[in-house]
Amino acid sequence: xxxxxxxxxxxxxxxxxxxxxxxxxxxxxxxxxxxxxxxxxxxxxxxxxxxxxxxxxxxxxxxxxxxxxxxxxxxxxxxxxxxxxxxxxxxxxxxxxxxxxxxxxxxxxxxxxxxxxxxxxxxxxxxxxxxxxxxxxxxxxxxxxxxxxxxxxxxxxxxxxxxxxxxxxxxxxxxxxxxxxxxxxxxxxxxxxxxxxxxxxxxxxxxxxxxxxxxxxxxxxxxxxxxxxxxxxxxxxxxxxxxxxxxxxxxxxxxxxxxxxxxxxxxxxxxxxxxxxxxxxxxxxxxxxxxxxxxxxxxxxxxxxxxxxxxxxxxxxxxxxxxxxxxxxxxxxxxxx
Amino acid sequence: xxxxxxxxxxxxxxxxxxxxxxxxxxxxxxxxxxxxxxxxxxxxxxxxxxxxxxxxxxxxxxxxxxxxxxxxxxxxxxxxxxxxxxxxxxxxxxxxxxxxxxxxxxxxxxxxxxxxxxxxxxxxxxxxxxxxxxxxxxxxxxxxxxxxxxxxxxxxxxxxxxxxxxxxxxxxxxxxxxxxxxxxxxxxxxxxxxxxxxxxxxxxxxxxxxxxxxxxxxxxxxxxxxxxxxxxxxxxxxxxxxxxxxxxxxxxxxxxxxxxxxxxxxxxxxxxxxxxxxxxxxxxxxxxxxxxxxxxxxxxxxxxxxxxxxxxxxxxxxxxxxxxxxxxxxxxxxxxx
Numbered sequence: 001x002x003x004x005x006x007x008x009x010x011x012x013x014x015x016x017x018x019x020x021x022x023x024x025x026x027x028x029x030x031x032x033x034x035x036x037x038x039x040x041x042x043x044x045x046x047x048x049x050x051x052x053x054x055x056x057x058x059x060x061x062x063x064x065x066x067x068x069x070x071x072x073x074x075x076x077x078x079x080x081x082x083x084x085x086x087x088x089x090x091x092x093x094x095x096x097x098x099x100x101x102x103x104x105x106x107x108x109x110x111x112x113x114x115x116x117x118x119x120x121x122x123x124x125x126x127x128x129x130x131x132x133x134x135x136x137x138x139x140x141x142x143x144x145x146x147x148x149x150x151x152x153x154x155x156x157x158x159x160x161x162x163x164x165x166x167x168x169x170x171x172x173x174x175x176x177x178x179x180x181x182x183x184x185x186x187x188x189x190x191x192x193x194x195x196x197x198x199x200x201x202x203x204x205x206x207x208x209x210x211x212x213x214x215x216x217x218x219x220x221x222x223x224x225x226x227x228x229x230x231x232x233x234x235x236x237x238x239x240x241x242x243x244x245x246x247x248x249x250x251x252x253x254x255x256x257x258x259x260x261x262x263x264x265x266x267x268x269x270x271x272x273x274x275x276x277x278x279x280x281x282x283x284x285x286x287x288x289x290x291x292x293x294x295x296x297x298x299x300x301x302x303x304x305x306x307x308x309x310x311x312x313x314x315x316x317x318x319x320x321x322x323x324x325x326x327x328x329x330x331x332x333x334x335x336x337x
Numbered sequence: 338x339x340x341x342x343x344x345x346x347x348x349x350x351x352x353x354x355x356x357x358x359x360x361x362x363x364x365x366x367x368x369x370x371x372x373x374x375x376x377x378x379x380x381x382x383x384x385x386x387x388x389x390x391x392x393x394x395x396x397x398x399x400x401x402x403x404x405x406x407x408x409x410x411x412x413x414x415x416x417x418x419x420x421x422x423x424x425x426x427x428x429x430x431x432x433x434x435x436x437x438x439x440x441x442x443x444x445x446x447x448x449x450x451x452x453x454x455x456x457x458x459x460x461x462x463x464x465x466x467x468x469x470x471x472x473x474x475x476x477x478x479x480x481x482x483x484x485x486x487x488x489x490x491x492x493x494x495x496x497x498x499x500x501x502x503x504x505x506x507x508x509x510x511x512x513x514x515x516x517x518x519x520x521x522x523x524x525x526x527x528x529x530x531x532x533x534x535x536x537x538x539x540x541x542x543x544x545x546x547x548x549x550x551x552x553x554x555x556x557x558x559x560x561x562x563x564x565x566x567x568x569x570x571x572x573x574x575x576x577x578x579x580x581x582x583x584x585x586x587x588x589x590x591x592x593x594x595x596x597x598x599x600x601x602x603x604x605x606x607x608x609x610x611x612x613x614x615x616x617x618x619x620x621x622x623x624x625x626x627x628x629x630x631x632x633x634x635x636x637x638x639x640x641x642x643x644x645x646x647x648x649x650x651x652x653x654x655x656x657x658x659x660x661x662x663x664x665x666x667x668x669x670x671x672x673x674x
Contacts, residue, residue, distance in 0.1 A: 166626025209598045243581030244599040261546045262581040289503025
């Protein structure tokens with residue numbers, strides 16, 4: 001039996017067409033998701049395996065995407081490390097963020113089965129339903145998770161994070177290493193539970209200078225990626241906003257690099273030093289445009305992505321205002337190439 | 338008499354040291370600014386030449402920066418074009434944004450003396466006080482101004498802007514061209530009133546793909562820059578978040594390229610195709626760190642910037658939480674190189 005299209009592309013193989021999935025494909029643009037979500041809070045949904053399995057499967061049923069991704073949140077492991085997390089209408093809030101070296105004492109690695117059993121159950125449950133469609137596990141990359149720990153919310157300027165880094169560099173390195181170790185345990189457990197690939201989301205890494213990326217973000221991320229690759233599943237690193245420093249990003253050592261929409265995907269691949277596999281990179285806002293424009297841009301990405309090691313995706317998560325018809329047009333265009 | 342250091346660096350000349358000014362140097366981090374601002378609204382301050390002159394001069398008096406910049410706002414010319422603008426605690430609001438081609442009928446070029454006389458008076462007044470310190474005029478670049486016209490506020494995802502571009506490309510080009518023409522008249526008037534250089538702030542251009550930059554942002558900006566260069570003053574283009582596409586940014590045709598902090602400034606200059614002059618590029622968040630770190634990073638930028646055509650600046654505006662002592666440390670470090 002041939003391995004699924006998605007996994008072959010992740011390994012840098014030549015595929016008959018580009019496999020396709022969308023970041024945040026289980027989300028608010030889907031009426032069936034909004035229906036489930038109407039009855040429960042976001043955190044309840046993440047922590048109730050039956051419901052999390054259901055929303056993980058929804059986009060597969062509707063569009064037949066080539067991979068499913070675990071429905072969960074970047075902050076789940078941070079809560080398991082010991083930081084209280086609340087979800088408000090304005091986004092996540094951590095009432096007791098890390099602001100001093102002493103605050104690190106409140107954080108620790110954790111036993112994934114004991115603290116995040118609901119995630120592992122969701123993975124096992126989704127796998128039972130998915131058949132041949134591979135399931136992607138995920139977590140935040142250490143830098144991005146650290147910004148939530150330090151800022152206590154989704155930041156704008158990331159001033160607290162950088163202040164902590166510059167004023168307490170040793171504590172910053174310890175915090176990032178600790179998050180990296182906890183994330184390693186968490187993702188290894190996801191793989192054991194059935195995840196067939198894992199993606200690290202470095203959603204905020206684009207706020208760093210090349211020097212700060214190399215000093216703070218890269219070492220714990222590269223260590224984490226190396227440990228995850230040892231499990232045998234492909235590791236995808238998505239560095240949002242990092243198009244300017246892809247030469248440094250390549251040192252993460254991932255199997256697949258997710259790239260945002262700033263650069264054409266063939267240029268991004270070249271700047272990554274000819275990465276074996278890339279994932280992306282349609283601007284999600286194109287899905288707000290007319291079908292002809294969606295099709296034209298999707299075909300251009302398929303052409304530039306090439307037949308070898310290209311997973312089609314957006315350059316960032318799909319937004320709630322995208323019409324279903326736009327996704328249908330995208331799926332049809334990518335499949336027909 | 339030798340021309341001022343700042344103007345010589347803008348022309349790509351070799352200077353004895355890098356001239357220094359800071360984006361948003363007349364701003365809330367200064368106690369004397371907060372004192373003026375306590376008595377008036379932000380818009381009143383912009384529209385009262387006596388007060389606008391005062392806050393323009395404050396950072397020069399305190400730090401002796403090598404250039405002053407007009408105190409004003411990006412939205413002043415948009416209001417003069419016909420769109421109502423309000424300033425709220427959450428930032429600017431335009432209650433009647435541009436959402437359809439018909440909405441363009443509400444916008445027109447304007448007579449700068451008639452509609453923005455307060456800006457020209459501020460420039461003339463500041464020049465009388467500034468002595469040998471050159472004064473920079475400024476405006477938003479067409480794309481960035483268009484985002485405010487379309488979104489009606491500072492956006493996060495810029496979905497409305499891109500939707501307008503993709504659904505109404507002809508109207509989008511007309512809107513961008515119209516803003517470009519109005520900005521040309523506005524900045525030419527600033528030069529006639531006494532501005533010795535002009536800076537275009539393309540604050541949001543980093544949200545565009547290379548293709549969209551080339552299609553939408555570049556043509557009106559390049560036309561505007563060419564018209565402004567004909568006045569004989571140096572034209573600075575600051576493309577925030579555009580480090581990934583500096584090869585395209587270079588086609589703007591500016592005298593000086595302001596660059597954000599993502600890339601070391603020598604790499605940025607190389608990607609710009611060896612720009613004659615560059616401006617930047619310390620991460621403003623470094624000013625939240627200890628003095629030793631500020632000094633180390635400032636010296637590194639001076640070293641990488643080289644002696645030819647380098648204006649020292651931040652990679653983005655200074656933030657209100659920066660301590661005065663941090664700016665003092667920065668000024669001393671740059672001057673001592």
